[in-house]
Amino acid sequence: MKRSQKKPVTKSLAKGLLAGLIGGLVATAAKSFAEKIYPPRTHGEPEPFALLAEKLAGHELAAAQKEIAAERLHWGFGALTGAAYGALAEYYPQSTAKDGAGFGMALTSLTHGTALPALGLSAAPEDQTTRERTSEMATYVVYGMVTETVRRVVRKMLG
Incomplete structure (x- = not known):
């Protein structure tokens, strides 16, 4: 009698992208919820995506327009980074180490630690409050771990 063997999973860029995209969307919702519990900006600091929306538009946006544009950028970023991760x-399966927490930490370092300050969308890390830095790190770890959990489940479902 032969032992049942696991079929090796064939690598698929399309399935990886799709699983990561779905994971990124679910994780964006989780990160948004986590930010309601532990908000990064408590003194009226502007949202980086709201500032980016106005930079992309090339002019100041009305409050409603800015909110809609910022939400679209937020969800689009979450979906795209999730897809890239997938x-x-x-x-490179080693990238999923620590159940996605490393991905979340790397992402916050690349965004809030580097890219956003360089683009003038947030303060430099040394000028951010401890609360802002720890909230961003914690909520990005949530994002990374949820992305990985959902990606893994969806990828198994896709075969």
Whole structure:
């Protein structure tokens, strides 16, 4: 009698992207919820996505327009980074170490620690409050871990 063997999973860029995209969307919702519990900006600091929306528009936006544009950018960023992570995980499984927490920490370092300050969308890390830094790190760890959990489940479902 032969032991049943697991079929090796064939690598698929499309399936990795799709699983990561779905994971990124669910994780964006989780990060948004976590920010309601532990908000990064408590003294009226502007949202980076709201500032980016106005920079992309090239002019000041009405409050409603700015909110809609910022939400679209927020969800789009979450979906795209999730998709990129899903593709990376497909071909480099070590990137999923720590159940996605490392992904979340790397993402906050790249965004709030580097790119956003360089673009003038947030304060430099040394000028951010401890609360802002710890909230962003904590909520990005939530984002990374939820992205990985959902990505793994969806990828198994896709075969």
